[in-house]
Amino acid sequence: MPDPVLLPMADQRPRERSDAARNRVALLEAATRLVDHCGIDAVTMEAVAAEAGVGKGTVFRRFESRAGLMAALLDHTETAWQTAVMSGPPPLGPGADPWDRLLAFGGSRLETTLQHADLIRNAGRAGVRSIAAYSFAALHVRYLLAELGVTGDLPLLASALMAPLEAPVLDQQVRIDGLQVDRVLEGWADLARRIVSPGGGATRT
Amino acid sequence: MPDPVLLPMADQRPRERSDAARNRVALLEAATRLVDHCGIDAVTMEAVAAEAGVGKGTVFRRFESRAGLMAALLDHTETAWQTAVMSGPPPLGPGADPWDRLLAFGGSRLETTLQHADLIRNAGRAGVRSIAAYSFAALHVRYLLAELGVTGDLPLLASALMAPLEAPVLDQQVRIDGLQVDRVLEGWADLARRIVSPGGGATRT
DNA sequence: CGCTTAAACGGACCGAGGTCCGCTTCTATT
DNA sequence: AATAGAAGCGGACCTCGGTCCGTTTAAGCG
Numbered sequence: 190m191p192d193p194v195l196l197p198m199a200d201q202r203p204r205e206r207s208d209a210a211r212n213r214v215a216l217l218e219a220a221t222r223l224v225d226h227c228g229i230d231a232v233t234m235e236a237v238a239a240e241a242g243v244g245k246g247t248v249f250r251r252f253e254s255r256a257g258l259m260a261a262l263l264d265h266t267e268t269a270w271q272t273a274v275m276s277g278p279p280p281l282g283p284g285a286d287p288w289d290r291l292l293a294f295g296g297s298r299l300e301t302t303l304q305h306a307d308l309i310r311n312a313g314r315a316g317v318r319s320i321a322a323y324s325f326a327a328l329h330v331r332y333l334l335a336e337l338g339v340t341g342d343l344p345l346l347a348s349a350l351m352a353p354l355e356a357p358v359l360d361q362q363v364r365i366d367g368l369q370v371d372r373v374l375e376g377w378a379d380l381a382r383r384i385v386s387p388g389g390g391a392t393r394t
Numbered sequence: 395m396p397d398p399v400l401l402p403m404a405d406q407r408p409r410e411r412s413d414a415a416r417n418r419v420a421l422l423e424a425a426t427r428l429v430d431h432c433g434i435d436a437v438t439m440e441a442v443a444a445e446a447g448v449g450k451g452t453v454f455r456r457f458e459s460r461a462g463l464m465a466a467l468l469d470h471t472e473t474a475w476q477t478a479v480m481s482g483p484p485p486l487g488p489g490a491d492p493w494d495r496l497l498a499f500g501g502s503r504l505e506t507t508l509q510h511a512d513l514i515r516n517a518g519r520a521g522v523r524s525i526a527a528y529s530f531a532a533l534h535v536r537y538l539l540a541e542l543g544v545t546g547d548l549p550l551l552a553s554a555l556m557a558p559l560e561a562p563v564l565d566q567q568v569r570i571d572g573l574q575v576d577r578v579l580e581g582w583a584d585l586a587r588r589i590v591s592p593g594g595g596a597t598r599t
Numbered sequence: 600c601g602c603t604t605a606a607a608c609g610g611a612c613c614g615a616g617g618t619c620c621g622c623t624t625c626t627a628t629t
Numbered sequence: 630a631a632t633a634g635a636a637g638c639g640g641a642c643c644t645c646g647g648t649c650c651g652t653t654t655a656a657g658c659g
Contacts, residue, residue, distance in 0.1 A: 206625060206636060233615060244639035249617065317562040320570065345558075345581030348567060352557035353550075357522040362553060365525065376550030383588050411655060414607060438645060449609030451648085460646065 213251050215241040220262055229307045234258070256313030263308050267322045270301060274329055287336040288385070294330065295377045298354045303363065303370070309356040317355055326351060337385050346384055353377055418456050420446040425467055434512045439463070461518030468513050472527045475506060479534055492541040493590070499535065500582045503559045508568065508575070514561040522560055531556060542590050551589055558582055 205213070219240035223232045234255055238245045252258040279285035280293040302309065309318060317323065330347040339346065352358065354377065362368045410418070424445035428437045439460055443450045457463040484490035485498040507514065514523060522528065535552040544551065557563065559582065567573045 203636090208625065209637060212637085234617085235615075238639090245616095246618085246639055247637075250637070255616065314562070314565075317566060320566075323566065341584055342577070342581045344571075345567075345573075345578065346585065348563065349554075349558045349581065349585045352560065352563045353554045355557065355560075355562065357519070357560065357562060358553065358557045361522060361525075361528065362550075366549075368550075372547070373550065376547045376554065379546055380551065380554045380589070383591075384585070386588075408606090411606060413655065417607085439647085440645075443609090450646095451609055452607075454647065455607070 209251070212241070212243055212247055216243070216248055216251055216258075217261060220258060224262070224308075229311060232258075254313070256311065259308050259312035260319050263305060263312055263319070263322075266301060266305060267319070270297070271322075271325055273297075274325075287333045291330070291333045291337070291381055291385070292378055294326075294333070295354065295381065296374060298326070298351075299359065299370070299374055299377065302354060302356050302359055306356050306360060310360075317357075323351075334385070338387070339385055350381060350384060353380065414456070417446070417448055417452055421448070421453055421456055421463075422466060425463060429467070429513075434516060437463075459518070461516065464513050464517035465524050468510060468517055468524070468527075471506060471510060472524075475502070476527075476530055478502075492538045496535070496538045496542070496586055496590070497583055499531075499538070500559065500586065501579060503531070503556075504564070504575070504579055504582065507559060507561050507564055511561050511565060515565075522562075528556075539590070543592070544590055555586060555589060558585065 216237060220232055220237045223236060223240060232255075234248050235245050237258070238248045241248075248258065252261055273281055274294070276282060280289040281297055283290075285293070312319065314320075318326075327344070327347050330350055331343045334343055334346060334350075359373070362373055363370060421442060425437055425442045428441060428445060437460075439453050440450050442463070443453045446453075453463065457466055478486055479499070481487060485494040486502055488495075490498070517524065519525075523531075532549070532552050535555055536548045539548055539551060539555075564578070567578055568575060
């Protein structure tokens with residue numbers, strides 16, 4: 190049984206059918222349109238389906254759930270942000286001092302999180318960003334912390350540094366407590382300084 | 395126009411009717427029963443109503459929404475916890491060194507958050523604890539930080555210290571990344587040490 | 600004790616998320 | 630080009646959160 194064409198092994202999912210792909214972009218565009226014109230609450234699965242001119246089942250097939258659709262909408266932004274971090278201009282992108290990159294990270298994350306707060310909130314996982322997005326950002330922060338010579342449990346420190354920038358926390362501070370965004374950012378920078386600062390002389394138990 | 399009986403001013407809401415009060419406790423008990431026996435997903439509003447032997451509308455009248463019901467269920471725990479902080483035994487309660495109280499705070503909050511994760515997640519506000527609960531805890535942490543001589547934007551530092559203990563973050567770490575609880579707690583203590591530690595010599599911009 | 604009234608009650612009803620299954624359409628293969 | 634089979638499609642259908650309104654009932658008052 191000769192089978193000369195061996196498994197390409199990548200792309201194991203048999204590739205999306207052309208009509209499916211067409212519908213996917215149509216649906217994303219429709220959803221974006223609805224978000225922009227009528228607000229996020231108008232983005233019902235049926236409305237999106239109708240706007241895209243397909244059946245409701247198709248929306249669920251493509252995106253699994255409403256949360257999945259929201260996550261897909263966020264994906265564009267998230268990807269762009271990752272690109273900016275990996276290969277964009279400093280200080281967010283490579284080339285700047287790690288400390289400046291860290292500050293830039295905080296600022297840009299704060300901004301985009303607030304900007305897409307409702308999308309994030311509706312994207313499930315209790316308002317936290319998707320796993321993939323989270324992982325990338327966490328990795329980046331770990332890298333910067335390492336670069337800055339921080340010692341300790343880096344994954345957890347990175348997480349601690351990112352936690353105050355998560356949507357629910359920011360929501361509480363900005364929308365409920367009414368804090369100014371600038372002040373929140375200052376506070377975050379202070380936190381970063383305390384984490385990075387070599388003052389960790391282990392005086393406490 | 396004499397009006398000798400002056401406004402008692404407290405209790406301005408005309409006090410709950412007896413049948414209403416009876417139904418409230420019946421509903422809470424029914425909901426607790428359902429949570430314990432069948433898991434949180436079985437706690438539909440209709441199921442709770444049926445279990446308590448009342449109509450569905452009554453559940454909504456008492457608790458506003460499903461999230462409200464969950465919050466009410468959490469309230470018991472939360473109140474007990476607040477009491478423990480305010481007048482329970484050290485180190486969580488008063489009497490111990492502020493630093494020890496802070497560590498105890500972290501531990502107990504970590505524990506209860508994980509324990510009631512699903513309730514919290516279903517209690518709305520994107521998985522963050524209710525405003526009242528949050529405010530109390532934030533106040534407590536601020537107090538402890540002040541006691542420890544921490545300077546800076548205390549409200550924000552307190553928030554930064556509490557953020558890693560919020561349910562969504564812990565969910566990510568423990569349930570998805572598979573981190574051990576002990577390690578998370580260690581990490582949190584390290585964070586606290588860095589915040590409290592006087593090393594904040596303002597070396598960074 | 601009966602009356603009044605405001606509150607509470609119940610369950611029919613609605614809308615939206617999510618599932619299912621018979622039908623249609625694409626794609627690969629010969 | 631014809632065909633087989635998988636993938637996609639659509640919309641009826643289900644469940645559940647949330648609303649509404651006609652009916653019932655508790656509580657204060659004469």
